[in-house]
Amino acid sequence: xxxxxxxxxxxxxxxxxxxxxxxxxxxxxxxxxxxxxxxxxxxxxxxxxxxxxxxxxxxxxxxxxxxxxxxxxxxxxxxxxxxxxxxxxxxxxxxxxxxxxxxxxxxxxxxxxxxxxxxxxxxxxxxxxxxxxxxxxxxxxxxxxxxxxxxxxxxxxxxxxxxxxxxxxxxxxxxxxxxxxxxxxxxxxxxxxxxxxxxxxxxxxxxxxxxxxxxxxxxxxxxxxxxxxxxxxxxxxxxxxxxxxxxxxxxxxxxxxxxxxxxxxxxxxxxxxxxxxxxxxxxxxxxxxxxxxxxxxxxxxxxxxxxxxxxxxxxxxxxxxxxxxxxxxxxxxxxxxxxxxxxxxxxxxxxxxxxxxxxxxxxxxxxxxxxxxxxxxxxxxxxxxxxxxxxxxxxxxxxxxxxxxxxxxxxxxxxxxxxxxxxxxxxxxxxxxxxxxxxxxxxxxxxxxxxxxxxxxxxxxxxxxxxxxxxxxxxxxxxxxxxxxxxxxxxxxxxxxxxxxxxxxxxxxxxxxxxxxxxxxxxxxxxxxxxxxxxxxxxxxxxxxxxxxxxxxxxxxxxxxxxxxxxxxxxxxxxxxxxxxxxxxxxxxxxxxxxxxxxxxxxxxxxxxxxxxxxxxxxxxxxxxxxxxxxxxxxxxxxxxxxxxxxxxxxxxxxxxxxxxxxxxxxxxxxxxxxxxxxxxxxxxxxxxxxxxxxxxxxxxxxx
Numbered sequence: 001x002x003x004x005x006x007x008x009x010x011x012x013x014x015x016x017x018x019x020x021x022x023x024x025x026x027x028x029x030x031x032x033x034x035x036x037x038x039x040x041x042x043x044x045x046x047x048x049x050x051x052x053x054x055x056x057x058x059x060x061x062x063x064x065x066x067x068x069x070x071x072x073x074x075x076x077x078x079x080x081x082x083x084x085x086x087x088x089x090x091x092x093x094x095x096x097x098x099x100x101x102x103x104x105x106x107x108x109x110x111x112x113x114x115x116x117x118x119x120x121x122x123x124x125x126x127x128x129x130x131x132x133x134x135x136x137x138x139x140x141x142x143x144x145x146x147x148x149x150x151x152x153x154x155x156x157x158x159x160x161x162x163x164x165x166x167x168x169x170x171x172x173x174x175x176x177x178x179x180x181x182x183x184x185x186x187x188x189x190x191x192x193x194x195x196x197x198x199x200x201x202x203x204x205x206x207x208x209x210x211x212x213x214x215x216x217x218x219x220x221x222x223x224x225x226x227x228x229x230x231x232x233x234x235x236x237x238x239x240x241x242x243x244x245x246x247x248x249x250x251x252x253x254x255x256x257x258x259x260x261x262x263x264x265x266x267x268x269x270x271x272x273x274x275x276x277x278x279x280x281x282x283x284x285x286x287x288x289x290x291x292x293x294x295x296x297x298x299x300x301x302x303x304x305x306x307x308x309x310x311x312x313x314x315x316x317x318x319x320x321x322x323x324x325x326x327x328x329x330x331x332x333x334x335x336x337x338x339x340x341x342x343x344x345x346x347x348x349x350x351x352x353x354x355x356x357x358x359x360x361x362x363x364x365x366x367x368x369x370x371x372x373x374x375x376x377x378x379x380x381x382x383x384x385x386x387x388x389x390x391x392x393x394x395x396x397x398x399x400x401x402x403x404x405x406x407x408x409x410x411x412x413x414x415x416x417x418x419x420x421x422x423x424x425x426x427x428x429x430x431x432x433x434x435x436x437x438x439x440x441x442x443x444x445x446x447x448x449x450x451x452x453x454x455x456x457x458x459x460x461x462x463x464x465x466x467x468x469x470x471x472x473x474x475x476x477x478x479x480x481x482x483x484x485x486x487x488x489x490x491x492x493x494x495x496x497x498x499x500x501x502x503x504x505x506x507x508x509x510x511x512x513x514x515x516x517x518x519x520x521x522x523x524x525x526x527x528x529x530x531x532x533x534x535x536x537x538x539x540x541x542x543x544x545x546x547x548x549x550x551x552x553x554x555x556x557x558x559x560x561x562x563x564x565x566x567x568x569x570x571x572x573x574x575x576x577x578x579x580x581x582x583x584x585x586x587x588x589x590x591x592x593x594x595x596x597x598x599x600x601x602x603x604x605x606x607x608x609x610x611x612x613x614x615x616x617x618x619x620x621x622x623x624x625x626x627x628x629x630x631x632x633x634x635x636x637x638x639x640x641x642x643x644x645x646x647x648x649x650x651x652x653x654x655x656x657x658x659x660x661x662x663x664x665x666x667x668x669x670x671x672x673x674x675x676x677x678x679x680x681x682x683x684x685x686x687x688x689x690x691x692x693x694x695x696x697x698x699x700x701x702x703x704x
Contacts, residue, residue, distance in 0.1 A: 029068040033060045037077035047073075054079055054111070058091060066094040074305065076107035081283060084399055085111070089291035093299025093373075103304025108380070113283030113365075114144070114309025117263055120273035129248060129266050130273050134280060136261035140311040142385040142420050142459065143254045144279045145265065147678070149383070149418055149458050153248035153255045153264075154191070157239045164229035166341060168218060171209040180206045182244055184257070186214070189315070192221070193238040194231030196486070196551035198461040200321040201228065217320025219337065220330040223345040223352055230346045236550060256280075281311040281385055288399035290369040293440035296405060297368075301375040310365040311385035312421075326490055327362040327387060327421065327463045328429050330355060356497065356523060357431050361397035362460070364390025364425055369398045370405040379414045380677045386421040387463060388456075392443035392471065394428035404428050404441040412449045415677040420459035422484075424448060427469030427493070427532075434470045434498045434530035442531055444472040448479065450672040454680050455483040461548055464490040464556070473534040480541045480667040480675075480682040485548035489540065492532045492558040496585015496616050499560040500529050503585055505616045533588075535564040541667030542569060543683065546577035553581025553604060560587040567592045570666035576600030578633065586617040595655070595662045596627040604633030607640055618642060626650055626659040657690070664689040 034050035041056040043049035051057050057072050064070050070093075093099050103109050115134075123131035143150045161173035169190075171179070182188065188203040190213070201221045202214045221228045231237035241247060245255045245264055254265040263280065267273055286307050291297040315321035322330040336351040338344050345352055364387040368374055371392075381388035389411065395403030406426075416423035427433055427443050436442050448466060457463040464487040468474045474491065481488040496503035502525040542554050554571045557564070566589065571579040579599040580591055583606045596602040603625070607617045617634075619641040626648040636642045648659070655663070668675050668682060670692055675682075 031064045031068050031070050033057045033070065033072045034075070035072060035079075036075035037079060038075075050075065054081070054085055058085070061099055062090055065092070065097055065099050067097070069093070069097050070099045072099070072101045073104050074101065074107065074109035075104050076109055078110045078112050080115070081111060081113050081286060084283060084285040085287045086400065087287070087289035087297055087300065089295050089297050091289070091300070092291070092297040096299075098299040098301060100301040100303060101305065102301070108304065108306055110306040110308055111286055112279075112309050113286050114279040114281040117278040117280050120265075120276070123264060127249070127266065129264055132263050132278070134256070134261050134263050137258055138256075138261070138280065138282060139258045139313065139316065140256060140281050140385075141313060141316060142281055142311045143256070143263070143265070144309065144383045145252070145267070146271070146277050147383065147418070149420060150265065151250070151253050152242050153244060153253045154240045154242040155247045155249070157241050159234060159237070159239050162239070164222065164342060166219070166222065168213040169211045171211070177209065179211075179241070180208055182206065182246055184244070188244050189242045190228065191240040191242055192228040192231065193461060193548070194226040195233050195236065196325065196462060196549050197226045197323045199228055199323050200315040202316065202318065202320055214318040214320065216331070216333045217318055217322060219333060220322035221320060223341045223349070224324065225348055229342060233550065279309050279383070281309040283310055284312050285363060285367065285399045286310050286365050288367040289371055289374075290367070290398060290400040290402035292370050292402060293405040293438060296370045296372045298371070299373045300371070301377070302379055303375070303377045304379065306380040306382060307366050307388070308383040312363060314362075321460075323460070323462055324359055325462065326467050327425060327460060328359040329362070331360050353523060359429055361393045361429060362386050362421060362425065362463070363397040363399065364388060364393065366390070367393070367398050368406060368409065369393065369395070369400065370402040371409070372407045374406070374408070375410045375412075376414060377410070377412050378673075381414060381416045381423065382418050382677060384419050384421070386460065387423070387425040388416050388419050388421070389424045391424065391426040391446060392428065393425060394430045394433060404433055404436070404443055406443050406446070408445045410447045410449070411451065412447065413672050413675050414451045415675060415680060416451065416453045417455050417677055417680045419456040421457055422460070422463030422467060423451070423453045423456050423465050425467045426474070427467075427471045429469055429493055434494060434532070435526060435528065436531065442472060443470065444531075446471050446473070447475045448477075449475065450478045450668050450675065451480075452668060452675045452677075452680065452682060453479060453481045457485050461485040464488065464552075465545065466490070468535070469493040470531045472531045474536070476537045476540065478539045478667060478669050478672070482542075482544040482683060484545040486546070487552045487556050488542040488545040488554050489537055490552070490556045490558070491535050491537065491564070492561055492586070494530065494559040494585065495583070496559050497523055498526055498530055499585055499587070500527055501525065503616055505584070529560065529562065532559055533562045533564065535561055536567070538565065538567040538569060539666050540569045541682070542571045543573040546574045550577065553578040554599075555579065556581045556583060557586050557589055558583045559585045562588040564589045565592060566590070566594065568662045568665060569594045570663045571595070571599065572597035574599055578604045580604070580622075582606065582617055582620050584616055587619050589620045591620075591622040591625060593624045593662060594626070595659050596625065599627070599629060601631050601633045602627040602629055603644070605636060605642055607635040607642070621645060622647070624648070626655065626662070628653070660689050661693070664692045
């Protein structure tokens with residue numbers, strides 16, 4: 001027998017004679033499968049003779065998960081993945097049993113999609129550049145050195161130095177003439193940081209003073225909103241050239257030449273490359289779990305594991321990364337693409353609106369779709385090249401080809417740190433996400449609780465730390481979130497476009513709905529609500545976010561959200577940015593008893609974009625909040641049924657006891673245990689706050 005046997009019938013009969021308390025403890029018989037980096041797949045999977053690889057353990061699980069609970073016990077060490085670990089319906093618990101993949105006591109096993117890089121030698125002593133050999137053909141958008149994400153070689157290109165065309169860019173500044181002589185020009189990329197998007201578009205060739213760009217990436221990046229040629233507020237935007245050895249001029253930058261199998265790196269002063277830990281990711285996805293909407297993968301738990309080293313390569317392709325918001329992007333060439341696009345679609349146009357229901361989502365490093373009764377507890381998601389965890393995203397963002405259809409997912413007590421993208425992306429953006437054609441596709445019952453999230457979205461800077469689009473009944477509580485260039489918590493999507501009755505502001509401006517009449521295949525006007533409802537965002541501690549982008553809010557909603565509550569969150573240290581933001585189409589939201597310190601705008605609502613009193617964001621209430629700055633944004637009036645009630649402006653620095661209690665309760669609960677990873681720990685709470693009394697809402701959610 002390759003694993004410890006399930007309890008025998010004799011043992012089960014003996015179990016019934018135990019006291020009720022003991023029976024509860026041993027509710028199901030349990031089998032164990034042991035794995036160790038020092039094991040042998042020819043072993044029997046016992047504690048004495050563990051397997052070596054996770055796929056071998058996965059095969060063993062399927063022998064027992066129909067007759068008992070199964071626990072896969074991983075010893076400490078690194079488990080190199082040469083291919084993504086794919087879980088199907090057969091890998092979850094069957095017939096009411098559960099399957100748990102967990103760390104051995106006091107162990108932190110690492111599921112790694114990367115390979116160590118050694119053998120460093122001096123390449124250019126004057127420039128302090130080292131080189132190492134890697135397998136030819138290996139490519140990556142990320143590199144980690146001593147457990148920190150390094151920066152791709154890049155230089156800034158002043159916007160005044162270029163002009164834009166439908167095929168690329170023209171260099172107006174002769175000091176950049178040397179670019180035409182660079183090798184491997186097709187590997188060079190443009191990165192544009194706008195007002196709320198971070199975009200990538202690869203170069204095809206450079207000739208003279210002309211950069212010809214790869215298609216369709218360039219076409220998709222030059223129209224719509226906050227595009228490369230026309231970012232909102234150009235004075236705050238940046239344009240970079242990346243990914244050439246010639247751009248490797250600063251410490252902690254790197255360049256990879258896949259054809260030659262050479263990796264170049266310029267270390268920080270004091271780093272010994274003979275001792276440095278350098279990991280190059282080789283997988284785009286580490287774990288993908290999905291059944292089907294009719295037969296989902298169920299009753300699967302992951303606990304005490306670390307997921308590290310992935311790199312999503314999509315932006316390096318001719319598609320580039322035509323980001324629209326929070327990791328959703330355009331692909332392909334639009335049928336209704338307008339002529340003279342740079343003139344007619346600077347800030348949206350009817351043709352652009354016809355592709356809104358075709359956006360793709362960024363695939364996460366760890367993915368769940370068509371899945372129910374899933375628990376991710378006490379894990380570490382670190383050093384990943386995109387969103388770390390994807391739950392119920394569209395099918396185009398999942399390795400298995402399945403999408404949506406998640407229910408009863410709990411993400412608790414995890415650490416998310418040192419990520420190229422955001423921490424968690426839940427829900428989809430396509431029509432089946434907001435108006436499912438099959439009820440089984442509906443994403444519902446998601447709990448994100450007591451997680452520590454720091455230092456995220458380092459490459460894809462427009463990724464929010466936590467994103468939940470169209471999910472029915474989401475609970476986001478007691479998370480500690482910091483170190484994000486964009487938003488901390490974003491819920492909803494669609495700009496009110498797909499809500500019941502649509503967004504009249506779009507119809508009035510002839511953006512999209514009219515395109516249907518023009519034969520362009522624009523958005524339909526839906527008569528029923530979306531699945532974005534019954535959301536609770538509470539007791540979160542949010543700080544040091546909004547560090548780059550001006551648009552958005554530390555806590556943000558988009559679209560109608562009936563019966564949604566944002567309560568008792570503590571937002572601070574975000575500079576002159578917006579703390580609480582109800583964007584287009586926000587309806588039915590209550591913001592209650594939040595504490596906002598030192599924000600530029602403590603509360604904002606997007607009611608309309610024209611002089612007409614269009615009712616796009618209505619029936620929202622902010623009640624009983626505390627803030628020490630008075631500025632609000634948007635139109636808060638009884639006419640719109642948007643009300644600010646029982647408001648508390650603190651001008652003397654003396655927060656009342658009720659506000660201090662909110663501060664004390666926000667963030668990770670003491671009883672959640674030590675949620676930390678290495679040097680990553682929550683920022684200490686200021687002295688003088690009362691003791692946390694926990695969260696009755698979060699506790700109620702757990703019990704239910």
